Amino acid sequence: VLYTHPLVVLTLLCCCGVAIVLLYLARLSSYLNDAAALQDAARYAEMLVTFRTLYTTEVVERVRAHGIEVTHDYATREGAIPLPATLTIALANTLGAQGAGMQARLYSAYPFPWRQDGGPQDEVEKTALQRLQQHPEQALTRFETIQGRRSLRLITADRLQSGCVSCHNTHPHSPKTDWQVGDVRGALAIRLPVDTMHGQIQTAMRSTFALMILMTGAGLGLVACVLAKLRRSTTLAHQLAVESQHTNQALEMQIAERQRAEEALQRAYNDLEIRVAERTASLQQANAQLQNEITERTKAEQALRDSEERFRELIEGSVQGILIHRNGKPLFVNLAWAAMHGCQVGEVLGMQSITAFIAPEDQPRMAAYNAARLQGQDVPTSYEYCGVRKDGSLIWLETQVRVIDWEGKPAVQMISVDISQRKRAETALRRSEARFSGILDLAHEGIISIDAAQRILIFNTGAERIFGYAKDEIIGQALDVLLPERFRAGHRRQVAALDGPTTVPRLMGQRREIYGLRKNGEEFVAEASISHFSMDDETIFTVVLRDVTASRMLEHRLVQAQKLESIGQLAAGIAHEINTPIQFIGDNARFLQQAFADLATLSEQHTAVVHAAQAGPVPPALLQTVADTAVALDVPYLLDEIPRAIEQSLEGVERVATIVRAMKEFAHPGQQDKTAIDLNKAIDSTLTVARNEWKYVATMVTDFDPTLPLVPCVPGAFNQVVLNIVVNAAQALGEMDGQGKGTITVQTRQVETWAEIRITDTGPGIPEAVQEKIFDPFFTTKEVGKGTGQGLAIAHDVVVQKHGGTLTFETGAGQGTTFIIRLPLEPSMAQSEA
């Protein structure tokens, strides 16, 4: 029903909805109307009670004190005012008369006599008064219809206030005089018509209903329009569907027809293909027969052509140039010959003579050969000559010449090969050799090559200079002549051991030192590098050597120079060390001289006293003189000081003697060989000699091992090592300004087969950046004039090279430095010198 007649259903639903809403609204309005009436009545009652209470307290009580009469009959009496109840009734009557329709009435079970209507007027009022006397808080409400109008009646209790009680109990006309505060005096009845507002609501409801009906009608009309539109669209769609179904059926029929036509076409095509295949097979057969015939004919022709071609290729394609001429006039030339000379074959054949193709310097020789050959003389049949190309450039040719028979007459056939490349290579080789030999001779080093049999092959100018032999007199000789006798056998063995196949020049070991023998019989030291190289089963050894005699001498001098430098530096210190005792020895000697003179004077006077005593009584004057002299000379001072002066002088003398001894110990002049020495003593001497270098900056602590055996060493060199390290330590401590004296500790110990000397300072340590370099020659961190940078380099050389020991150090920033010298105790452990 909903789908077929939606409009009817919708209309019914809307009507029902409107009816329900209106019903609900009517109920709601009635309820609200009653509630509002109740609220109004309650507020009206409250207002009247409040007014009466206010009037009683604020007016009545005050005016009565002034003797003003308060009476219900106030209208007829002069200067009287109404009682509170009277005024309240008057107020209610006035308000009720103004048209609101609201009525208020006070009534009681005990009305004053002047109020005829003061008691309950009906059953309702009577019942209400009884109920309120029992439950004064429960007001009574009642909706009723009076004279056709719906009204509300509200009855509340009228209770006596404190201001009322005295008056009511004393009033002459009061029907009851035992009232108490809170007693129910009577009741206040309010009557309020409620049909006025109800009528207004109903009018509003009617207009609301009309509005809703109108809106529902408009909505339904809109829905009807939309539905009509939808219905038209559906009808159109249905028509279209029917039309497209018809079209589809027509198309399906057309496709079926076309498929049938295609099948017929395919069958016709298949027939045609079979026929074409048959025809093709028969044609192929015919073609094959024809092909066979052609091939056989071609083979015969090819055989003929090949034979000709081979011959032509032999001549034309030959890389060898072939030229046949008679008296210089070219008769035949092949492509190679023409190409060698930068020409076309035709160009050559067009020339009258081939002379232009021969370099002018070779023309006479070749002309002579040609003439002689044609006369049957014996001339070279193969030779090289320089040809000239068309562009004028030269070409080297090797040619073979013979006389042949050409068209019945003798002619000359030249078969030539281009050898320019070989010639260029030969020239380059010659140049290279020239350059090589130039380099060889330029080299400052001596360069000598020998073969496996140790015969000298190359001997450059440098070698001539070093050995004193001329190249010519030494080439081909055995290497032995360049070696001192004692090394020859060993050297031969070494070379033989090194021999082995190699094609690359190989460096055999590092540079090393060898001994050479000059022509004048002088031996010398050289630094040599040896390489060996094999080619075509031939081995060549090449040695490059540098005469280091001069640099050895320089090194030796450098060591001496450093020694002198340190001695120079020491000299000032030693001078100071010696000058100090000399000073006080001199001072003391002078003092002793003076003291002796003084004491001699005194002695003379004593002698005089003795003589006088022997002669008789001593003259007091003489005794006085002696006493005065003793005082003047300060004899007690002399007696104290003389022994001290002598003692200190002797100490000074000993000190000088010690220094001088130490100097001798330190220097060891001329002692160059190893000798077993007491290291402790040697170190002690060195420290004494160097005392002035350290005494202001360091406290020296020695910790010598008394059981240390004698150690083989070169004393002067060893002392210098200790000196260099101690001076460095002192300088390191001297650089630490304002930190007081440091300490240098020198220890000796035996560690296994080594004598170990540790020299420790409390200086700033060696910075990491320079640690690697400190043993490098000429490396120094000292300012100019304070050292050449040779000290530690020489120390290292002395310890390691000369003694086969080790020199190491331990250091850390702010932790000081310890140098550790280790010398082998056994002489056999020391490397032999050189």
Next chain:
Amino acid sequence: MMPKHILVVDDEPNVRHGLQRILHPMRHAWDVTLAENGREALALLRCFPFDLVLTDILMPEQEGLETIREIRRAFPAVKIIAISGGGQQGNLNFLGIAECLGALRTLRKPFSPQALLAAIHEVFQNDAAALPGEVTFG
């Protein structure tokens, strides 16, 4: 005549005593005090008046050149004679520097007692010669 006060500064006790013995015959004119190093000398100078300081150059603790400079600065009236055993070390001529710093005389060890006495006399002599002039203008 008031005795002159002389302060001998040397780190070597034997040298100090030797010099004291040399100066002993002049005990009525010169009063000799000994100090071990520059620091001790300056401490003494701050407590007692001295007319002459006889100081070594190379000393531990506080060396002579520095001492001379400080004496010149703090006690300009004090005369100074510098003595040195090394005298020259490396490229430095200590006694030359001492003179530049204000030492009136320098003596190189070993010097004779006469040379020392002569130098002291000379220094005091110049002092005495300068005195009347000062009085005239004073």
